[in-house]
Amino acid sequence: MADPGTSESSRPDEWPDWPARPSPVLALNRMGSFDWDLDTGLIHLDARAHEVLDLLPEEFDGRPGALAGRVPRAESLRLDTLVAQAMRNGSEHYGAYFRVRLRDGTLRWAHTQGRIRRDGTGRPHRVIGILRDATPELEESDARRDRAALDEARRRRTGVVQSATAALAHARTVDDVIDALKDTAGLPHLGATGVVMGLVEGDRIVLVAEGPDDGYADEGARVTRIDEAYPMSEAVRTLSPRFIESPREFAERYPALWPHLTGLRITAAAYLPLIAQARPIGAVGLLYSDRSGFTPEDRDVLVAVGSSIAQSLQRAMLYEQRTDLAEGLQQAMLPRTIPSVPGCDIAVRYRAASAAGTLGRDIGGDWYDLIPLPGGRVGAVIGDVQGHDTHAAAVMGQLRIVLRAYAAEGHPPATVMARASVFLHELDTDRFATCLYAEADLATGVIQAVRAGHIDPLLRHGGGACRRAPVPGGLPLGLSAEFGQLSYPVGTIELDPGDTLVLCTDGLVERPGADLDDGVRALAALVASGPEEVRALADRLIELAGRRRGDDDAALLLLRRRERESQGAGRRLRRHVAPGDPAALGGARRTIRTAARVWGLGRHADDIALVADELITNVLLHTEGFAVVTLRLLSDTGRRLRVEVEDSSSALPRRREAGENGMTGRGLLLVETLADGWGVEARGGGKCVWAEFALPGPAAAPAEEPARAVRPAAPEPPGRES
Incomplete structure (x- = not known):
């Protein structure tokens, strides 16, 4: 097998399902399995595959070249040609017999069958397949005559397991597993007409799926006790499958359930326990209308299918638990409530990322904060810690707290930002953060803004027009301290009554393959055409960001200065x-x-x-x-x-x-x-x-000046240490 080379951009350890787990049915059929990453050239062989190739684990380092001593060169070239042709013509499967040279020098026949997996562009990037000893069937004349039939039967049985595993491979949540099982395109892979699945909750089984249409369980059987006389309950209670081979057997063994299935033309059924870590987590029932009875091979295949479903279900449950924990951590780091500030209306929103395939990437380091200050002032903060994981969320929480503390101490905005940068630099982390801190005096509408590597805010005027409000910026937090550039310039923004200040993170404006400035202009257009009320506007912006299903989280803070109740006196x-x-x-x-x-x-x-x-x-x-x-x-x-x-x-x-x-x-x-x-x-x-x-x-009222909204001021040195 040829070595395609190594690519640092795609490592097999970044795949949550690499290497593929061998199915019990393979071992039952004396088959080994392999998982070949075409990007890195690495091949993973299970123990049975090592036996087929007469290899010791320490003799194989995962690279195709290590097989040269076992696969003769002529055989290797033939296999390479076959695989390359399958990849070029768009095939999903290939199969071939080839000879293996054993360590004693003798030759024997082996058979390989592979499934080619492609990415979204159609490029092959992975091959999963089986290896088995084919010597007996090729050396005996009877085996040679029946070879095609044997291959077809075994291909069908292993295909059922592989198809079921492939359908469940991308299921991240319990709902994804249920959808994969109920999918009308997925049921034929299992050979079943209908499917039902229940999960264990205490001493009960709760039915969570039936498909492709409802009607495979009566209302009374949707929640059953484990000790009741139902096939799903028996499978969970005994940790062993229940095979029902005829309508008569169904009616005799389960009289309470059968009357509800008589109109569905069910001729056989298999109820399989879903076992994870030696304990039952549920059961799945496969219902058939075109078979009577199960051969030993059929039963082995269905047990393997149940094992694949159980593994996917356990992985989904673990994912949901860890995601709930991570989201709980992030929500704890964000402000639980936003204080009411006289003179302005506030709206904040946060949307988690939706990165697929990587556990924990749907949380991140984006945050917002609102800090009441003396004299009717308020501090508004928006920021983004580098990374998308629980560490980014933890750093975000610490940074939010120190920013709030420095602002509450009365330091000017430039000093607040400089001290926060020093704090992050001295923290035991390699992360940096972008941030924008705006201190608004609501009596005058004067906003002093400091920007640390963050995107500029937007300013929506009372008449509806919205534009970018450029603010002079410095290096991101952490980096400015590392390079000794702690003097942040301060920009002044004038917020007239009825104007709205829009602070957001780049998850709201960045789009794959698009320029950041284009994203900012698109956001400005959405703000300009959106509702005037800040909560409704925030809902609309975060909803549109969610529709894009980006791989970055997004935070948003809107501050609208209320209209003056009277002119002149009282300011x-x-x-x-x-x-x-x-x-x-x-x-x-x-x-x-x-x-x-x-x-x-x-x-x-x-x-x-x-x-x-x-x-x-x-x-x-x-x-x-x-x-x-x-x-x-x-x-x-x-x-x-x-x-x-x-x-x-x-x-x-x-x-x-x-x-x-x-x-x-x-x-x-x-x-x-x-x-x-x-x-x-x-x-x-x-x-x-x-x-x-x-x-x-x-x-x-002051005349409208198109260029007056932001006036950069000379940098002020950081405040003295208190």
């Missing part, structure tokens, strides 16, 4: 600034300027930001505590904006002359010059320094 912004944290000071300065612009204060925005900056700086320089800055619009006496900066010191501010170098002493003079009024109020154990600005005209 308020509040920020805490810690001493020694330049990132927090820079973030507050940036947010104040953006808030003033969003409120429609236009040319006053820079003056307001400068006054607030001077008052905050005074607190940080001359006190030892936090500065709390508040902006609010007032309407009691005309239209005015008030800036308040609170601290814990009772010492009053005083104006000083500028120093010799001209760099200090101008703060309060600047406040007095730019503001229309300022003063000091006692506040408990501290004070509040305030400044007011008179604003002309009524409040007006």
Whole structure:
């Protein structure tokens, strides 16, 4: 047999059913089996096949070349030609007699029969077959005359087992096993007219399948006790099959069941126990309308069929148990509830992957989170840990917790992301993660966003238009710490009332063979045409993602800012600034300027930001505590904006002359010059320094600016360690 070569892209140990398990019927017929991976060239032989080829296990390393000492070259070339021809002409089976040279030098005849398995493109990638000693039948004249009949009979019997095994090979769940048995195309492989199957639940048997049509069991027999006089109950109770060879025998042995089968023309039946790890898990009944009686060979074949069904059923049960455990782990890692945040509507969704054939790949590391913050702010997180397994889910859970903790401590977005990257780098894992963290002030609509290798968010405007909102990005979490690039740039997004921020993972936009940008544009079109209510929109997006049945999980977070109930008065912004944290000071300065612009204060925005900056700086320089800055619009006496900066010191501010170098002493003079009024109020154990600005005209909504939604800001250094 030729060696096709080794391919690293397809390893047999990646197949859940490689090597194929030998069936008991093969051993009963003195047959061995082989499983040949055409991509790697490796061949697996069972113990009986080693005997046929007169090989010791240690003499065969799985490569075809190791058979050269047993299969003469001329025979090997003939077999290679036969197999190659079958592969080229699209055949599914081949068979041939060939000679084997034994270790004592003598020759004997052997027979091989193979089944060629192809992938979705029709390319052969695997051959499963049998080997047997054919010397007696070829050396004796009677055996030679009956060779065709013997081959046909054995092919039929082994074909039943192989066909049943092939039909069940891809069953991942119990429902898949049931569907394979009920399939009208699968029943002829078993030679049966109908099939029934029941599973053991405690001391009962529950009927879970009957096909191809209902009617093979009465209502009273759908749940039976194991100690009752039914054929399925007897098979489970005794762990041995029950063969019924005639209608008369059926009526005599099972009078309670037979009256319900009289109209179905049943002439024989075989009830087989499904045994896994020496205990019964159920039973299957094969019903026939065209046979009477079972030969010993027929019974052996049916026992083998029952064994294949039991193995598939046990594998499906194990898969479902492990999947339930893995999904439970992932659900435990995701937030159990999303808090209600005043001023916005939130919707989150998660969809597991649907990768076929690999246990555990239908979970992953995608996650979302919503973090309430002081001052009416909220932090929105979307992220994706590399990989699709329980380890990715576990890393995701830890990363979500630390991100939440850093954000709740009051760190600015760039610092939150940098610290999370350091945490992941120091974690005992080789995984990295992409992430996007957006801190939204719902009073002003200002969003500060930081992106670590993640896809950009989408912004849907109140009118329905949706577009990509580019955010400057850094390296994924873990990698930025490894390469020492922890300075994440911060982008600013303005969220007007009625606008919706869309955060998602790439499982919602990636499509096999398609460009990522095309996927983002397609998602934007879906968002634009979707319902305005965020929960309905989230349901629609995740449903469409599920229809694609991709091999990646997907997470989605929608945040919609509610419409303002009133214009002008009542708008308020509040920020805490810690001493020694330049990132927090820079973030507050940036947010104040953006808030003033969003409120429609236009040319006053820079003056307001400068006054607030001077008052905050005074607190940080001359006190030892936090500065709390508040902006609010007032309407009691005309239209005015008030800036308040609170601290814990009772010492009053005083104006000083500028120093010799001209760099200090101008703060309060600047406040007095730019503001229309300022003063000091006692506040408990501290004070509040305030400044007011008179604003002309009524409040007006800011004009729509196509390019204003995102304004990259200069990178802020990570916050100091607390």
